[in-house]
Amino acid sequence: MSWIGRAVPRREDEPILRGEARYLDDLHVDGVLHAAFVRSPFARARVTGVSAPAGLTVLTASEVPGTLLVEGRPDLELTDAPHPLLAGDEVRYAGQPVALVLASSRALAEDAAELVEVDYDPLDAVVDPRAASETLLRFEKRSGDVEGAFAAAAHVVRARHAIPRVAAAPMETRGVLAEPAGGGLRVWASAQDVHRTRAGLAHALALDPAAIRVTLPEVGGAFGSKGTPSPETASVAAAALRLGRPVKWAEDRFENFLAAYQGRGMEAEVELALDAGGRILAVRAHIVADLGAYLLGNTAAPPHTCAMLMCGCYAIPAAAVTVVGARTDKVPTGPCRGAGRPEAAAFLELTVDRAARELGLDPVELRRRNVIRAFPHETPLGFVYDSGDYERCMDLAVELVEPEHGDEGDRIVATGVALYVERAGGQFEEARVAVEADGHVVATAGSGPHGQGHATTFAQIVADALGIEPGAVGVRLGDSDAGLDGIGTFASRTTAMAGSALLLAARRLRERLDAGETGPLSEQARFSSDQVFGSGAYAAVVEIERATGELRVRRIAAVDDAGTIVNPLLAHGQVCGGTVHGLGAALTEEMVHNEDGQPTTASFLDYSLLTAAELPDIRAEFVQSPSPRNPLGAKGIGEGGAIGTPAAIGNAVAAALGGRHVDPPYTAEKLWAALR
Amino acid sequence: MGGAAVKPAPFAYASPTTLDEALALVGNESRPLAGGQSLVPMLNFRLARPERLVDLERVEGLASLREDGGSLRIGAMTRHAAIERSRVVAEGWPLLRQAVVLVGHPQIRSRGTIGGSLAHADPKAELPVALAALGARYHVRSTRGARTIAALDLALGPLMTTLAPDELLVEIEVPALPPGARTAFVERARTHGDFAIAGVAAVRAPGHAAIALLGAAPKPVRAPAIEAALINGDELPAPEVDDAYQRALLTALIERAIA
Numbered sequence: 001m002s003w004i005g006r007a008v009p010r011r012e013d014e015p016i017l018r019g020e021a022r023y024l025d026d027l028h029v030d031g032v033l034h035a036a037f038v039r040s041p042f043a044r045a046r047v048t049g050v051s052a053p054a055g056l057t058v059l060t061a062s063e064v065p066g067t068l069l070v071e072g073r074p075d076l077e078l079t080d081a082p083h084p085l086l087a088g089d090e091v092r093y094a095g096q097p098v099a100l101v102l103a104s105s106r107a108l109a110e111d112a113a114e115l116v117e118v119d120y121d122p123l124d125a126v127v128d129p130r131a132a133s134e135t136l137l138r139f140e141k142r143s144g145d146v147e148g149a150f151a152a153a154a155h156v157v158r159a160r161h162a163i164p165r166v167a168a169a170p171m172e173t174r175g176v177l178a179e180p181a182g183g184g185l186r187v188w189a190s191a192q193d194v195h196r197t198r199a200g201l202a203h204a205l206a207l208d209p210a211a212i213r214v215t216l217p218e219v220g221g222a223f224g225s226k227g228t229p230s231p232e233t234a235s236v237a238a239a240a241l242r243l244g245r246p247v248k249w250a251e252d253r254f255e256n257f258l259a260a261y262q263g264r265g266m267e268a269e270v271e272l273a274l275d276a277g278g279r280i281l282a283v284r285a286h287i288v289a290d291l292g293a294y295l296l297g298n299t300a301a302p303p304h305t306c307a308m309l310m311c312g313c314y315a316i317p318a319a320a321v322t323v324v325g326a327r328t329d330k331v332p333t334g335p336c337r338g339a340g341r342p343e344a345a346a347f348l349e350l351t352v353d354r355a356a357r358e359l360g361l362d363p364v365e366l367r368r369r370n371v372i373r374a375f376p377h378e379t380p381l382g383f384v385y386d387s388g389d390y391e392r393c394m395d396l397a398v399e400l401v402e403p404e405h406g407d408e409g410d411r412i413v414a415t416g417v418a419l420y421v422e423r424a425g426g427q428f429e430e431a432r433v434a435v436e437a438d439g440h441v442v443a444t445a446g447s448g449p450h451g452q453g454h455a456t457t458f459a460q461i462v463a464d465a466l467g468i469e470p471g472a473v474g475v476r477l478g479d480s481d482a483g484l485d486g487i488g489t490f491a492s493r494t495t496a497m498a499g500s501a502l503l504l505a506a507r508r509l510r511e512r513l514d515a516g517e518t519g520p521l522s523e524q525a526r527f528s529s530d531q532v533f534g535s536g537a538y539a540a541v542v543e544i545e546r547a548t549g550e551l552r553v554r555r556i557a558a559v560d561d562a563g564t565i566v567n568p569l570l571a572h573g574q575v576c577g578g579t580v581h582g583l584g585a586a587l588t589e590e591m592v593h594n595e596d597g598q599p600t601t602a603s604f605l606d607y608s609l610l611t612a613a614e615l616p617d618i619r620a621e622f623v624q625s626p627s628p629r630n631p632l633g634a635k636g637i638g639e640g641g642a643i644g645t646p647a648a649i650g651n652a653v654a655a656a657l658g659g660r661h662v663d664p665p666y667t668a669e670k671l672w673a674a675l676r
Numbered sequence: 677m678g679g680a681a682v683k684p685a686p687f688a689y690a691s692p693t694t695l696d697e698a699l700a701l702v703g704n705e706s707r708p709l710a711g712g713q714s715l716v717p718m719l720n721f722r723l724a725r726p727e728r729l730v731d732l733e734r735v736e737g738l739a740s741l742r743e744d745g746g747s748l749r750i751g752a753m754t755r756h757a758a759i760e761r762s763r764v765v766a767e768g769w770p771l772l773r774q775a776v777v778l779v780g781h782p783q784i785r786s787r788g789t790i791g792g793s794l795a796h797a798d799p800k801a802e803l804p805v806a807l808a809a810l811g812a813r814y815h816v817r818s819t820r821g822a823r824t825i826a827a828l829d830l831a832l833g834p835l836m837t838t839l840a841p842d843e844l845l846v847e848i849e850v851p852a853l854p855p856g857a858r859t860a861f862v863e864r865a866r867t868h869g870d871f872a873i874a875g876v877a878a879v880r881a882p883g884h885a886a887i888a889l890l891g892a893a894p895k896p897v898r899a900p901a902i903e904a905a906l907i908n909g910d911e912l913p914a915p916e917v918d919d920a921y922q923r924a925l926l927t928a929l930i931e932r933a934i935a
Binding site: 105106107108110111114252254545547548549550588603605608609610611612613614667668669672673 | 680681682683685686720721722864866867868869870871921924925927928931
C-alpha cells in the first residue's frame with residue numbers, strides 16, 4: 001500500500017497544541033545575557049557619536065564590525081552594499097541597529113538601551129524608488145525579435161502596476177541564542193534552515209563554518225523572512241564570541257515591523273504585442289524594485305524571479321525584461337511567500353486581462369489562445385518548464401468558481417481569473433535513512449521546518465519506500481551537525497529536493513534489507529536537480545458596494561498543479577494558508593513609509609491582517625502533472641495561493657470597475673474613488 | 677520602588693482598595709489603570725511613561741451595573757463583557773449591547789472597561805458614541821469634590837478629555853429610552869474586531885431621534901440636522917463631514933442604521 005498521496009495527519013501538531021513545543025524564547029542556558037538594540041530613529045543620518053553611562057555593556061560597530069554575506073551572481077549586476085552588522089558612521093533606515101546593549105533580562109536591556117546616546121545629523125531620506133539616484137541591482141534579459149514583434153503587432157497593450165511592500169508577519173518573531181563553544185559557537189536560531197544561518201554567520205564573524213553548530217528549535221513561521229541571517233542575529237553571535245557568554249535576542253513585534261526585511265515593493269511597466277487573432281507575439285517589462293538600504297543575501301532573488309517569470313504560462317516567442325533595483329532609505333527587502341512570483345503573476349495577468357478588454361475578447365478565451373501545451377517548454381527568458389496542464393487548471397478553476405458578472409443595483413459583481421507558473425526546487429539537499437542498533441528506522445535531513453510539516457511528509461516518503469508504517473519512522477531535522485549538507489527550506493523546494501534525497505536513501509536501504517543485511521545500516525543520498533515549475537489557476541468572484549466601495553470576495557477557486565502530492569491534507573493547508581496570505585495582500589496589507597521614510601504601519605493597529613471572519617469560501621483542487629526532474633514527481637505547494645490569489649482578485653476588481661486602474665491593496669476608499 | 681523589570685519604562689505602582697485612597701493617589705504623573713487594553717500597549721511601546729500607575733482593579737464599588745429609578749448606572753470599572761452579558765442592558769438599553777459586541781475581540785472585552793474606554797477617548801471607540809446617542813452623563817470625582825459631565829462634553833479630541841489629572845470617572849448614568857424606542861449600532865471596520873473607520877449609533881422613537889457618529893470628527897458627535905429630519909419626516913441631509921469618503925461611508929451607515 002502506498003503512503004504517497006495519503007492524508008496523514010501532522011505529527012507536529014500534538015506537542016504544539018499541548019504547549020510542549022519549545023520555541024527560541026523558551027530556551028534557556030545558564031549565565032545568558034539578553035540583548036536589546038539601539039535603533040536609528042531616522043531614515044537617513046550621519047552618526048557622529050555614541051556614548052553611554054559607565055557600567056552598561058554596550059557594543060557598537062567598533063566592537064562588532066563586519067557585514068553580512070551577499071553572494072554574487074554572474075547574470076546580475078550588484079552594487080557592493082552589504083548590510084553592516086551594526087551601523088558605522090551612517091544609518092540608512094529607521095530601525096537600523098546602531099548598538100547592542102546587554103543585561104540580565106530583556107526588560108533591563110531595554111531600559112539600558114534608552115540610556116545610550118547617539119548623535120545623529122539627519123539627512124534627507126530617499127523614499128520613492130523612482131526618485132532614487134543609487135541602484136543596488138540591475139538585470140536585463142532579452143531574446144527573440146522583440147522590436148520586430150511590436151512593430152508588426154495588430155495591438156499593443158500597455159499597463160503599469162505597483163505592488164506595495166508587505167510584512168511577512170510570522171506568528172513568532174525573529175530571535176537567536178548564541179553560546180561560545182570551544183572557540184566557535186553553538187547557535188539556536190528562529191530561522192528557516194540551519195545551512196544558510198551557519199554560512200551567513202561564518203561569513204559575518206570570519207569563522208570556519210565547521211566551528212558553528214546551528215540548531216532549529218520549533219519555529220513559528222517565517223514566510224520567507226527568516227532565510228538569511230539578520231544583522232541582529234549576527235551581532236548577537238558576535239557579542240557572544242566577544243564576551244565569552246551566551247547571549248539571547250528575542251525580538252518584539254515592533255522590532256519585527258521595523259527591521260525584519262519586507263517583501264514585494266515592485267512596480268512594472270508591461271507591454272504586450274498581439275496579432276489580430278489575439279496571440280501574444282512579445283512581452284516587454286520594465287521593473288523597478290524598492291530594495292531598501294542594503295543588499296541582504298537574498299534581496300536580489302525576488303526581482304530576478306519576477307523578471308524571469310514575465311512570460312507566465314504563455315507561449316510567447318520574444319521577451320525583454322529589465323530590472324532596476326533602487327536603493328531607498330528603508331529596511332531592505334527579501335523573499336516573502338512567493339518572492340517575485342506574485343509580482344510576476346499580477347504584472348502579467350492583469351495586463352492580459354487589459355488586453356482582453358481592449359481586444360473585446362473573453363479573458364479566458366485570450367488565455368486559451370496563448371497557453372503553453374507542450375513540455376518541456378523553454379521560454380525566451382531561459383526558464384525550461386518541466387511539465388503542466390495549464391489549460392486544464394484554468395478550465396477547472398472557472399468551473400469551480402461559478403463565474404458571476406453583473407450589476408445588482410447597490411453592488412457590482414465580477415469574476416477574475418489568473419494563471420501562474422512558479423519556479424521551485426533546484427540546487428541540492430542531502431538526507432540519510434538508517435536502521436539503528438535498536439531496530440528503529442530514523443530519517444535525517446539537512447532541510448529543517450518552520451511550520452510546514454517536514455516530519456510528517458518525510459516519514460510518509462521513507463515508509464513508502466521501505467514498506468513500513470510512517471509511524472515507525474523517526475525523523476530528525478534542523479541540526480547542522482547531522483553531517484548532511486543542504487540549502488534550506490524556501491522556494492517551495494523541500495518535498496522535491498529533500499524528499500527526493502530521502503527517497504533515494506530509503507531505496508538503497510531497502511535494497512540492502514531485501515538482500516538480507518541486518519544490524520545497524522545507514523544510507524545517505526544527495527539529490528540535485530534543475531528547478532521544477534509548479535503552476536495553477538485561481539479565480540475569484542467579488543462584489544463591490546457602490547455606496548462605500550467595500551469589497552467582499554464571494555468565493556475563490558484555487559487549482560494548483562504541484563506535481564505529485566505526497567500529503568493532500570498538508571497540501572490543502574498550504575493552499576488555504578497561501579490563499580489567505582494572498583487575500584491579505586490584495587485587500588488590506590501594505591507597509592507604508594511617510595515622506596521622511598518613517599514607517600507608519602509598524603504595529604498590528606495599522607498593519608491590517610485578515611481574520612477568519614473575512615475569509616470567503618475557498619474551493620481548492622489539485623491537478624497533478626508529475627515533474628520528470630525528481631523521483632517523487634513533486635514540485636512545490638507552499639506559495640501557489642499567495643501567487644495566484646492577488647492576480648485573480650485584481651482581475652475581478654478591474655472587471656468590476658470596467659477597467660479603471662487601481663493598485664493593491666484594494667481598499668474600500670480606493671474602490672469608492674474609482675467608482676466616482 | 678523595587679520590583680522586577682518589565683517591558684514598559686520603569687514606573688511605580690499603587691493598588692488602592694477604596695475610592696478615597698485612589699483619589700488621593702491620582703494626579704499629574706500618576707495615571708489610573710483600568711482594564712489596561714489601551715494603556716498597557718502604550719506602556720509597552722514606551723509611548724506612555726507615567727511615573728506611577730494607580731491600578732483601579734481592587735477599588736471597591738466601581739464595577740456595579742444596576743437600574744436605579746429608571747436610569748442605568750454603570751460603574752466605571754465594569755467590564756465590556758459584563759455589559760455584553762447583562763440582561764438589564766439587553767432589555768432596557770439594547771444599543772449598549774449592540775455597540776459593545778463590536779469592541780475588539782472577546783479577550784479584550786473580558787478585560788476592557790467602560791470607564792477606561794471613555795477616559796482613553798480614542799475617537800474610534802464604540803461605547804462613547806453609543807453613550808452620546810443615549811444622552812449619558814458621566815459622574816466624576818476628585819479630592820476636590822464631584823461633578824457631572826454631559827456625554828458630548830467629555831472628549832476633546834484623540835486621547836484628550838476634559839477630565840483633570842486628579843479626577844476619576846466613577847460612574848456612567850444612562851437615562852431610560854423613550855417609550856417605543858428602537859436602536860441600532862452599525863460600523864465599518866477593515867477587519868472583524870479592528871477599530872471602526874466609521875460608525876453610527878441610532879435611537880428612534882415617536883417624536884425622538886438621536887444619531888451619534890463615529891468617524892465624523894476626532895470625538896463622538898451628534899447629527900442634529902439628521903435627527904430633526906428624522907423627527908419631521910424630511911429627506912435626510914448628508915452628515916457634516918469634510919472628507920468626501922467619510923461622508924459617503926457615514927451616509928450609507930446612517931441609512932443602514934435607520935432601515
